Amino acid sequence: MNSPFSTSGTSFSLFQILFTLMNFENQMFADTAPRENLVRRAAERGLSANPATHAIRKGIFNIDVPIGARFSQEEYNYVVLEKIENGVFKMECETVGEVGNFETGQLIPIDYIAGLETAQLTDLLIPGENEEDTEAFRTRYFNSFESVSFGGNRADYKERVGKLPGVGGSRIYRAKYGGGTVGVTIIDSTYSKPSNTLIDLVQQLIDPLDA
Incomplete structure (x- = not known):
């Protein structure tokens, strides 16, 4: 006659097997897959999650500053990318994501620039974006079938x-x-x-x- 302990042990083992199978199934299908598996599944359709990008801002100076010059503004640093017109330049936030979209005000040169008297961070030219959210990517994956x-x-x-x-x-x-x-x-x-x-x-x- 079997003891109640062996029956309980068998039931627990069956539960573990069923749980493992359900977890495996969830990882296989795109509607329940975690991000890593969703990315692999989407790659089969030539899709990839959109990466985080840098904000591009406008910098206004009293002189033409060197391309590549770096400035700080509050918590973040910005690098001079391209001249728009005399004293006006495109500035790229060195930190990716939406964090570079918001602050405006005085820029502080990280290295000395002769003749620099005023430096202001102004307009948002191209918004920085965070890495694509998993659920947004999942929705885009399913939309690709339609x-x-x-x-x-x-x-x-x-x-x-x-x-x-x-x-x-x-x-x-x-x-x-x-x-x-x-x-x-x-x-x-x-x-x-x-x-x-x-x-x-x-x-x-x-x-x-x-x-």
């Missing part, structure tokens, strides 16, 4: 524009300016009116003016 993108169709344009840093959403219009044309309306990732810098970036992707 809208197949290939060269030149609406889904293709929407996917390509949506991947650009700083773009929060887009609407694509076929033949907006006549046959063979495409119209694109965007908002930035802070859901605000896009800067001219961001618009130029999208223009360069869709229809380069210097092509």
